[in-house]
Amino acid sequence: MPFNRSIKIAPSILAADFANFGAECRAIEAQGADWVHVDVMDGHFVPNLTFGPAMCAALRPHIKGVMDVHLMIAPVDPYLEAFASAGADIITAHVEAGPHIHRTLQAIRGLGKKAGVALNPGTPVEAVADLLDMVDMVCVMTVNPGFGGQSFLSGQLAKIARLRSLIGDCPVHIEVDGGVTVETAPLVAKAGADALVAGSAVFKGGSVADPGGYGVNIRAIRAAAEAAIG
Ligand code: DX5
Numbered sequence: 001m002p003f004n005r006s007i008k009i010a011p012s013i014l015a016a017d018f019a020n021f022g023a024e025c026r027a028i029e030a031q032g033a034d035w036v037h038v039d040v041m042d043g044h045f046v047p048n049l050t051f052g053p054a055m056c057a058a059l060r061p062h063i064k065g066v067m068d069v070h071l072m073i074a075p076v077d078p079y080l081e082a083f084a085s086a087g088a089d090i091i092t093a094h095v096e097a098g099p100h101i102h103r104t105l106q107a108i109r110g111l112g113k114k115a116g117v118a119l120n121p122g123t124p125v126e127a128v129a130d131l132l133d134m135v136d137m138v139c140v141m142t143v144n145p146g147f148g149g150q151s152f153l154s155g156q157l158a159k160i161a162r163l164r165s166l167i168g169d170c171p172v173h174i175e176v177d178g179g180v181t182v183e184t185a186p187l188v189a190k191a192g193a194d195a196l197v198a199g200s201a202v203f204k205g206g207s208v209a210d211p212g213g214y215g216v217n218i219r220a221i222r223a224a225a226e227a228a229i230g
Pocket residue numbers: 012014015037039070143144145146147148149150177178179180197198199200201
């Protein structure tokens with residue numbers, strides 16, 4: 001996964017048809033998705049329950065590109081090996097998930113995976129300022145994690161811009177997650193984000209039987225973001 005800062009669209013399958021995940025993953029990749037975003041929720045760190053490593057392993061054969069696994073679980077460390085062997089390419093842990101994020105990031109890289117660290121809306125960028133040489137990505141939550149379809153928190157734009165200046169030329173992606181649409185994509189791109197997670201905005205108006213709508217949405221979000229950064 002060579003590093004580049006071009007705009008990447010990562011549809012979140014939280015908004016997909018749960019009964020058809022394999023076909024949904026193939027459909028969004030065929031329609032232009034750069035990464036497939038998989039939201040893992042434990043009903044403890046966030047007030048919702050989704051899926052675990054077994055689901056990621058089942059998805060792997062249906063994802064040709066990057067499986068971007070977002071762990072909204074606490075604790076994290078006991079599950080890292082399972083997600084790594086399930087085929088995750090990027091494993092992102094929340095800085096708020098426990099007292100030992102440094103050890104968690106070391107472990108993710110030790111498993112040969114790309115390491116991501118995520119920040120809840122209430123957590124300042126400074127929480128990861130000294131971790132930037134240990135990560136491949138920082139995920140800025142632009143909603144309070146736990147559900148798709150929520151409204152974008154515009155108050156996070158200043159945080160993205162501060163993070164972008166902190167990162168400078170380091171090969172670290174800025175991912176934004178939550179409430180990304182054709183309207184908000186230009187704002188986050190201008191602030192410095194390059195990886196845009198989008199669930200409801202990609203999956204609305206399309207289906208496995210008629211995936212063209214996914215492509216229209218992915219292209220529109222990408223075009224809006226790219227237009228903002230020229
Ligand atoms: C929320 C998840 C997001 C969510 C995004 O906790 O981390 O990935 O699925 O969905 P939308 O784009 O609908 O806000």
